[in-house]
Amino acid sequence: MTRLPKVVITDFVADDLAPERRILDGVAEVDAINARSEEDLSGRIDEAAALMVYHNIRLTEKTIARLRRCKLIVRCGVGYDNVDCAVAGRRGIPVANVPDYGSEEVADTAIGMALSLTRGIALLNSRLRRGEGPWFYTQAVPCRRLRGQVFGIVGLGRIGTATAIRAKALGLDVAFYDPYKPDGYDKAMGIRRVDDLGDLLSQAFILSLHCPLTDETRGIIDGEALGRMPRGSYLINTARGGLVDSASIPAAIASGQLAGAGIDVLPHEPPQAFDPLIAAWRDPEHPAHDRVLINPHAAFYSEEALLEMRTKGAEACRRALLGKGVNTVVNSVVNGECNGEQNGERDAAPKGSHCRKGVLHAPTD
Ligand SMILES: NC(=O)c1ccc[n+]([C@@H]2O[C@H](COP(=O)([O-])OP(=O)(O)OC[C@H]3O[C@@H](n4cnc5c(N)ncnc54)[C@H](O)[C@@H]3O)[C@@H](O)[C@H]2O)c1
Numbered sequence: 001m002t003r004l005p006k007v008v009i010t011d012f013v014a015d016d017l018a019p020e021r022r023i024l025d026g027v028a029e030v031d032a033i034n035a036r037s038e039e040d041l042s043g044r045i046d047e048a049a050a051l052m053v054y055h056n057i058r059l060t061e062k063t064i065a066r067l068r069r070c071k072l073i074v075r076c077g078v079g080y081d082n083v084d085c086a087v088a089g090r091r092g093i094p095v096a097n098v099p100d101y102g103s104e105e106v107a108d109t110a111i112g113m114a115l116s117l118t119r120g121i122a123l124l125n126s127r128l129r130r131g132e133g134p135w136f137y138t139q140a141v142p143c144r145r146l147r148g149q150v151f152g153i154v155g156l157g158r159i160g161t162a163t164a165i166r167a168k169a170l171g172l173d174v175a176f177y178d179p180y181k182p183d184g185y186d187k188a189m190g191i192r193r194v195d196d197l198g199d200l201l202s203q204a205f206i207l208s209l210h211c212p213l214t215d216e217t218r219g220i221i222d223g224e225a226l227g228r229m230p231r232g233s234y235l236i237n238t239a240r241g242g243l244v245d246s247a248s249i250p251a252a253i254a255s256g257q258l259a260g261a262g263i264d265v266l267p268h269e270p271p272q273a274f275d276p277l278i279a280a281w282r283d284p285e286h287p288a289h290d291r292v293l294i295n296p297h298a299a300f301y302s303e304e305a306l307l308e309m310r311t312k313g314a315e316a317c318r319r320a321l322l323g324k325g326v327n328t329v330v331n332s333v334v335n336g337e338c339n340g341e342q343n344g345e346r347d348a349a350p351k352g353s354h355c356r357k358g359v360l361h362a363p364t365d
Helices: 018-023 085-090 103-118 121-129 156-169 185-190 198-205 223-228 245-252 276-282 303-321
Strands: 006-009 028-033 050-053 072-075 095-097 151-155 173-177 206-209 231-238 258-263 293-294
Touching: 006 303, 018 303, 050 303, 072 303, 085 095, 085 245, 103 121, 103 156, 103 206, 103 231, 103 258, 103 293, 151 198, 151 293, 156 173, 156 185, 156 198, 173 185, 173 198, 198 223, 245 258, 245 276, 276 293
Parallel strands: 006 028, 006 050, 050 072, 072 095, 151 173, 151 206, 206 231, 231 258, 258 293
Antiparallel strands: none
16 A cells, blocks of 8 residues: 655644644645754654644754655744745745634734733733732823824734724724835725834834734834834734844833833743843833733634634645645745646746746645
8 A cells, every 4th residue: 555645743733633634634644743943853854745834943944955755835824934935945845824814813912912901901900919009090090091092003914904903993093004015005994004114103002013024024123113102102012023122122111111012922932041021021020010911922822713724734735735736835936846737827937937926836746
């Protein structure tokens, strides 16, 4: 009996793999490594026909170079900054993501954090629980009415848009900065477009980040950027930890420049031992203890979203292994098989050239 090819789940998911096995039944075996670092993959993925990668590890050139039969790498999630897509493309391996499994969950978390901070809910709960201050609303003074305050969004993609819709429902004055968004979304959404990040910073009562982590966006919010926001404003980051110089947050909180921060993502997850933000947040003597909310990269999560992420990732692998097109490919593949005729994409890039992003087809052998 011929052995089926193997789909390897590198990290994060390591249960009975029932969703993946159901979808890949008869097409591939499914194995999970539960890696904590890239080194854990050594010698265990070289023969994989496809990889399903989550966000606990990085896939760099040293690992990608060892993939001998890989037809697809799926980043089961939205952000693919932990996979070296360019290297994969040069080696003829398409990288796809799962862009649409949890947009609403992330937006709900961003708004939940914003409400909890601006209404004083987190602050009051934190102080009262440890017996700090009077049992009285005055602990949260000053608390501003939300209606009419500026809610600034950086990156008006799927999650940014879902967040904008929610913020509008609260009566907030929603403004966004996104240099790549075509004209007209401000009109369609009934929100304001701002052409310069500095302009958005200077007016945002709440700033919520929803752009990807790229060379351009790494560290866009540092101490200087926080200093350009109105005094007593709020920062929400549910996108990627690398967007923010998180070490600048404790000082901004201590000075009153920031009244609070909601952080779902950190540059290193779990955080490193001497992370200054974590140290301040854990310290009851530091104002960040009451004014910073930290979650463990959980914004994506609901039972439904998690299942959708796994299911859609496995479906992409199934399509690739059956030689069908995968329409969520995010890289350009050189010297890969780009058979655009397989699903009627005749004008997709010719075989052996750079494939057009999004219509690339997995090699079939
Ligand atoms: N915390 C979580 O659990 C979680 C879950 C899913 C996604 N995310 C993060 O959220 C991010 C957004 O997801 P999405 O589905 O909305 O992605 P998306 O691709 O739909 O939207 C990203 C938007 O950012 C814009 N953008 C790109 N560069 C920019 C820049 N320099 N300045 C401003 N805007 C810029 C793009 O034009 C796009 O409109 C992802 O990249 C991912 O990192 C986090």
